[in-house]
Amino acid sequence: MAVFISAVGFGVVTAAILAISAVGFTLQFSVTNVFNLAFGSVMTLSGFVAYWLNHAGLNIWVAMAAAAVSGGLISLAINEAIYTPFIRHGLNLFGMVIVTISVAVIFDHGLQAAVGPTFFSYTAPAGKAFRFADFVLTRQELIIVGIAVLLTILVQVALQYTRVGKAMRGLAINASLARACGVPTRGVIALAWFVSGVLAGVGGVALFLDISTFTATTGSEFLIVIIAAAVLGGIGSPRGAVLGALVVGIVTEVGAAYWNAELKDVLAFGVLIAVLLVRPQGLFSRLATERAIAR
């Protein structure tokens, strides 16, 4: 029982880290319909901003806040400078995916050329460890879980109760109708990119803190599991992304504890396939309308 409890606890920590990024990824996709595979690159770039600030003497949590802002700005800039011109030219969904992959490759390889193919770590001690039987939680992990909970609640509340949140949801359901109803789509889309980037920045730093060390390509390497969490929960649903992250995190940790550590991914993605067979739209998604890329 102690093993199970600790595995579930570890799964929750993993889920919290994945959830921040998964919410960011799915929020932006739901509003813009751009399947942004450069999201991992934004995580990495922001992570490096935090790294440079952290090594300049800044506390890691302050550096994380700066990474969040820089992530938002980078995400916004990518959309404005690169994606929007393609969308204006009427590039289809398929073409946009290619563009986002190209951006990811350019950013990752450009960054690797600049910083070198080596590993980086933050100067941030894990802090005091809290033990509950076999389950150990460090102060750093506790803070990350707290940040994840806070951010996901903030996003959910904003989407549910604020004007701009409602506008985002309107865009997610039907962009043309939202525009006809007077929603300032361009501003709302820009805000979605910014918020998504903020979450990528926080998620990147949280992930890199958790895995202890990172390279110029680490964000992109973890994108697949972030997308998996978003898809499992229902692409376009922040609440679903959290639930998806919980399933992925807990299944992998319980799988590693009871089954075979080598096959934890097999188990997690097996569950993903099984859930999608029963519920192809994911656990929470309500988006099911014919949509094009929002402009």
Place this chain on the structure above:
Amino acid sequence: MTGKWKSFGIAVAVVGALGIAACGSSSSSSSSGPKGNLEFAVFHAFSGPNAAYGPEAAAGCYPAIVEINAAGGILGHKVHCTPVDSKGEPADAVPAANRMIASSSSLVGVIGGGSNEATAVVPLFQQAHIPIFSTTGQSSFDHNTASYFWRILSPDSAQGSAMAAAAKKLGITRAATMFGNDIAAQGSAPSAIAGVKRLGLALPASQTLAVGQSSYRSEATAMSNAKPQAIITEADPQTSATYFSELSQVGQVPKLITDPVSQEPNWRKAMGGAIGTTLLNKQDYAVVAYSPATLPAYKVFTSELMASAKHVPNPSQWNADLYSVADYDSAIIMALAMDAAHSDAPGVYNRYVTKVTAPSSGATIVHTYAAGKAALAHGKHIQYVGAVGPVHFNQWHNAGNAFAIERYVNGNWKVYSLITAAEINAAAGF
């Protein structure tokens, strides 16, 4: 299918298609050198997760060509190193190798082909009659029959046995194992586990990790609960750093019995960042092929490495890296074989590799390219004793090494203890 799901389906298809396309479109930086020049290809990963392997191999090639060119080149030809990115993946390595073979008329030898791609590319170089000096540890090459394949360092199976023998030598009675599930790490895992059992040590935990995960907390907890005195381990830097960071949070990091990977700057940087350099240096016992830095050829390697700063950034970081050292020797051996054969044709000089390395009565022992070239010019037989020590190739073109346990002390690797052949044989069951 609704629009949302249709677009998602398209996106997934595109990701897959692009992945396949990327595999087939990897670019190599292969190019022919100036007319009359000869070319050694450094065929390794220069991008992707194993992007450090390429610079590591280049840190062996460039010092060698400094030495060779300073001695007048090979048969009057200057020689240069050409980095070619294999990306550490067979799907990328094969087209890169094919392009390199097809496009470079001055290519005379290949340094590289790591464990991840060697099986895929060695047949290509064999077919093209181009010698390849590989640092792969894969056991599938233990009885290699490809005449153009050469391996200076011991195979992973010997490495694993040496790691088990090291545990015994260190007085360990409870030794756990933790290996990544990638090809490179799995090479030494079976012989290490078998060695632990054969030597009568308790094996309280034996883990194979899926590499590149965001968490290994459950695995680290299981390892901590097993309370081993030492962990025999090989995994990539990212996996090692995440795992041992989490192990240090749930319990104690015991002695680590590692392999040459732990001497790579990237591995130490990642692990140092994860658990702290003090703890890492205190607990790490690296089991590596014995190659004392006092060997004459090693001193030359060090000197030429420092002279290669133009092509090798921060060259001192590679001075204790056994793979760089072995790659240096590989280039020197190929150059001497060409001199001995009086030909730079790969199909000709390949047969002379053993003639410049095998011990024989009356052979002049040389430690540098210049000395070897001079002796050959005087009609003497030579035996090159390189920076890794004597290189005795067997009938399968494998050369073995003695092993040592080394520790990182005050910024340098120091030999802590030698592991004898008898100790390794006991672990290997010979």
